[in-house]
Amino acid sequence: MSELRVGVVGTGTMGSDHVRRLTRTTTGARVSVVVEPDRERRTAALAVAPGAVGMAGLDEALAAGVLDAVLIAAPGPQHESTVAACVRAGLPTLCEKPLTPDPESAWRLVEAERAGGRRLIQVGFMRRYDVEYAALRARITEGRSGELLMIHAVHRNAGTPVGYAESMLITDSVVHELDAVPWLAGSPITSIEVRRGRPNPRAAAGLREPILVLLRLADGTLADVEMNVLAASYQVITEAVLAGDVVRIGDVGHHADYTTRFAEAYDREVQAWVDSVAAQAISGPSAWDGYVAAVCCRAGVQALTAEGPVVVDLPPRPTFYA
């Protein structure tokens, strides 16, 4: 079969990494179009992907008929219109997290996809493709070490970008745990609470951190997440407390950021996506998962200022996503 022609939309930190990955690591695909309004970034991405053409907007790329699939790594507020255009064009789309920044727009994409009758949207929750995460989930699911009781998660970043707002502790970072924890446990989140201790005096004005996020799942599992964006290095560690054992993952040394810490997970994610598109059987994190994460993020942001737990209220999962 010929190579999948992938358009990459947005080539900042993540998009340029994906262009390199699709060109040098992934098999069965190549970058056919780079859609990036910033001329310098577009030129830099094109230098990595021989044969690709640069365009300033997705509409131009869709009209040119040179796309089999689209990878979106533009900022979150651009995701709804971009994913919707891909769905209208019938193109499989891997959209970096978040699917969209709020539940209403995420739900509109769920409805658009369902109206088309087949799965087209995958959300970039790459931890599901990390070898250790996958093994931990299998360990929990198989039940050999007894049922899951608790999860302790640590999510530490080595600094904050310019313009970092406190809500981004949830929407940019804890969002990964909001997807990974229920995925590991096999049970949805029912409430989110944020607890604060002593603030880091090094934090910028308006940013009170670290925070402790408490997640309660429908089956009674309790998870805590230390979210800390002023740590010495990027660290993501998870400990699962099972009835008969404790399993710890993520002791993988010090990294500056996610691009190296999860490099292999991104490789596996993109390869699995390309393979599933070729097989017309997309099965990764879905638009529904993106919607659920958006609902959890809203509750998590409310929990930053609320007293006690904030309830996560989800509709039943549509059978389309069973």
Ligand SMILES: NC(=O)c1ccc[n+]([C@@H]2O[C@H](COP(=O)([O-])OP(=O)(O)OC[C@H]3O[C@@H](n4cnc5c(N)ncnc54)[C@H](O)[C@@H]3O)[C@@H](O)[C@H]2O)c1
């Ligand atoms: N999965 C992960 O671990 C992970 C990590 C970091 C970022 N992300 C996500 O990836 C996405 C991109 O993040 P980033 O850190 O690379 O951001 P970035 O700001 O470095 O890059 C975004 C790029 O998109 C371009 N852009 C803006 N509007 C556009 C449009 N309409 N069409 C095409 N391109 C457009 C910008 O010019 C910029 O080059 C975000 O959704 C972010 O949350 C995911």
